[in-house]
Amino acid sequence: MAARLFEKYKSEVKPVLETEFPQNKMLTAGVEKVTISVGTGFAMKDSKLIQNITDTISLIAGQKAVVVKSKKSVAGFKVREDMPVGIKVTLRSDRMYEFLDKLVTIALPRVKDFRGLDRNGFDGAGNFNFGLDEQLMFPEVEFDNIIQTHGMNISITTTTSSDEQSYRLLELMGVPFTKGRA
Numbered sequence: 001m002a003a004r005l006f007e008k009y010k011s012e013v014k015p016v017l018e019t020e021f022p023q024n025k026m027l028t029a030g031v032e033k034v035t036i037s038v039g040t041g042f043a044m045k046d047s048k049l050i051q052n053i054t055d056t057i058s059l060i061a062g063q064k065a066v067v068v069k070s071k072k073s074v075a076g077f078k079v080r081e082d083m084p085v086g087i088k089v090t091l092r093s094d095r096m097y098e099f100l101d102k103l104v105t106i107a108l109p110r111v112k113d114f115r116g117l118d119r120n121g122f123d124g125a126g127n128f129n130f131g132l133d134e135q136l137m138f139p140e141v142e143f144d145n146i147i148q149t150h151g152m153n154i155s156i157t158t159t160t161s162s163d164e165q166s167y168r169l170l171e172l173m174g175v176p177f178t179k180g181r182a
Contacts, residue, residue, distance in 0.1 A: 003097035005104075005173060013172040021165055029126070029160035029169040034096045036061055037068075037088040038152045041077075050084050052147045057087055059140045061099060065089040100156075102138070104174045110137040116178035119167065126166040128156045128175075 009030070017028050036057060043049040050067065057065040068086040070079050079085065091099050108114060111132075121130045134149045135141050158166045171177060 003094045003101060005097040005101040006094065009097075009173065013169065016172055017165070017169060020168065027160070029158055029162075029165040031096065031100070031169070031173075032092070032157045032159050034091045034099055035088060035155040035157070036065075036091070036099075036152055037086055037155075038150055039086050040084055040150075042150075043148070044079070044083050044085065049147050050087070052145075053150060054087050056135055056141060056146065057089055057152070060135065060138045061089045061091055062095050063089055063091060100173065100175075103154075104176070106139060107137045108176060114176075116176045119177050122163040122166060124163060126158045126160040126162055128158070128166060128170060130154055 014028055014030075018025060021029070038053055038057060040050055040053060043053065054065045054067060065087050066089065067084045068088055069082045070085045071081070073079060073081050108117075117128075117130050121128050123129060131151055131153050133151045135152060136143060136146070136149060156170065158169060160166055160169070167177075
């Protein structure tokens with residue numbers, strides 16, 4: 001069974017985008033991938049904490065997260081080669097749509113004093129980036145299993161290079177943006 005948000009994209013969002021931005025139907029904006037990443041500079045030397053963060057991100061994403069290791073030593077940051085400096089997971093296809101659906105309908109409404117995502121998160125190439133302060137807004141995460149709260153960066157990569165089309169795509173898919181002009 002296809003993801004609910006993918007069905008919405010095919011039946012409601014894509015036809016609206018095709019009428020608002022008339023062009024070749026193959027160039028209609030769509031979501032290509034979603035990347036969730038956590039910088040672990042605060043936990044470089046604590047393997048238990050790295051494992052806990054990896055497990056938490058894997059649980060949130062529904063896919064195993066990868067530990068990113070440093071490629072070279074940087075003395076100013078007290079980083080040695082092959083030290084864990086981050087954790088990431090890239091979602092595509094059904095898992096991507098299921099994560100976006102969960103993010104929009106369950107997780108973001110649970111954020112205290114949430115007024116929408118900032119429209120300035122577009123990078124000029126049609127991709128949207130934003131950060132979350134903690135992982136506890138996701139229903140899968142149990143507070144008792146968390147060693148330390150941490151934030152995460154979420155990047156939504158679209159198939160268009162236009163921020164305007166990308167914004168309209170995400171808006172039609174239900175991503176809550178702040179009111180007013182950017």
